[in-house]
Amino acid sequence: MINDNIKVIAFDADDTLWVNETYFREAENEFASLLSNYETENKIHQELFKKEIENLPLYGYGIKGFVLSMMECALEISNGKLSGEISSKILQIGKDMLEKPVIVLDNVEEVLQVLSKKYKLIVATKGDLLDQEKKLKKSGILQYFHHIEVMSEKKEDDYTKLLKHIDTQPKDFLMVGNSLKSDILPILNIGGQAIHVPFHTTWQYEQVNSSTLNEDYLTINNIKDLLNFV
Known part of the structure; x- marks a missing residue:
């Protein structure tokens, strides 16, 4: 009591x-779908989470650090072959999150x-x-x-x-x-x-x-x- x-x-x-967290789950799913030609979506979710935790001491919490972790994760999963189009879409995921109601x-x-x-x-x-x-x-x-x-x-x-x-x-x-x-x-x-x-x-x-x-x-x-x- x-x-x-x-x-x-x-x-x-x-x-x-x-x-708040609902928006992150939606973004993670969109990110995994974007990279599904490179790896299974389940594996992409796992790798993104590992990258977020690895980057916490550098970026802290929040959407901006999350976007940087998505970009870094995407580059690694694609072996550096990430297209400009997908890169732009990842950045847009972050911008959309920042504008959520x-x-x-x-x-x-x-x-x-x-x-x-x-x-x-x-x-x-x-x-x-x-x-x-x-x-x-x-x-x-x-x-x-x-x-x-x-x-x-x-x-x-x-x-x-x-x-x-x-x-x-x-x-x-x-x-x-x-x-x-x-x-x-x-x-x-x-x-x-x-x-x-x-x-x-x-x-x-x-x-x-x-x-x-x-x-x-x-x-x-x-x-x-x-x-x-x-």
Whole structure:
């Protein structure tokens, strides 16, 4: 159960406040189809994922790094014979992703309206700074948040720095997000509280076998259920 000390509630953005991962799955499928003359689509998916993880230290998270990984993966799969036409189509996949509509998930704004009257609300998300700022502006929910933090990583040290920056103790902090790996476990490890709101699809890199966990966190099926606990 969430305690009564909570003063700050932080929300992950992608797939907690609005749709995101669905667009990556669509892009991956389009990419695999483009290169299907060179390799099986299943193998292309595997190679792209490996390339993304390999490049995370260089590019970080977000669409721009994803596009660079697609280009590099395509060059390797084609043995350097990638046509200019396919290269242009890969770049267009990225541009289309950056122009996708921001679809705020059901009940999100209602929950923010209620909670903003009692708590300080912030966004704590990973990704490309420019892209996340654009999505927040397009979302129509920016006004509910006191602070926006776009993080390069979401590990214990990163959350500790965030809490220091906003002058908040872990016991007073609640994180709400869809990723056990990034939104839930690091916060619990530093003494904060967390509520897991699963999304219907999760990037492979963010997946955790929840059945092996014995952690003190809540899982809710819809963000509206958050109002029952805070």
